[in-house]
Amino acid sequence: MITPYTISVAALTISLVSLLFQQIRWRESNRPIVSAYICDARKERDVNKWCSFNLVLVNSGAVPASNIRLHAKQSDINKIFSEEIKEVYKEVVINCFDKKRIIPLLLNGEKIETFFGNAERIGHGKWIGLEYDSFLPIKITYCDLNRKRYQTKLKLKVRDSYGFGGAVLKITKQPS
Secondary structure, eight states, X not given: OOOHHHHHHHHHHHHHHHXXXXXXXXXXXXXXXXXXXXXXXXXXXXXXXXXXEEEEEEEOSSSOEEEEEEXXXXXXXXXXXXXXXXXXXXXXXXXXXXXXXXXXXXXXXXXXXXXXXXXXXEETXXXXXXXXTOEEEEEEEEEOTTOOEEEEEEEEEOOOXXXXXXXXXXXXXXXX
């Protein structure tokens, strides 16, 4: 038998559960979201000859992120290097994942960049420097301003952003 008391308890329970779900949704939508990608360091270059890369971090969340750190396994980092890479270029990449390299603050809607290395095509699908089209699995750890911890896992692809499909048609105007 349904009594007014049963209806009241059911309504209260539904309201409390609804409030709980709304609070969880609010927390998930009002947090930092830090991601990373590799892009061209120089747009004015000879396409398909060589590339310089920047590693970009972006906070696309609603609040600032703090204490941002990049993580990658050394074995995975080594896989993106060609056999003929110079040690100085290896260090540039490895330094991005050093535990001392913490980014103290990244405001929402902002991005930061750092040099990430070069790749030079020497023919027959071979590259010097970074292995073009290779993947690097990374983890980004960070906090919001209340010190709540978050992490993002993704794979960086060592490829220029100039022609994501592998080719770009460059049309030049003929002088009239």
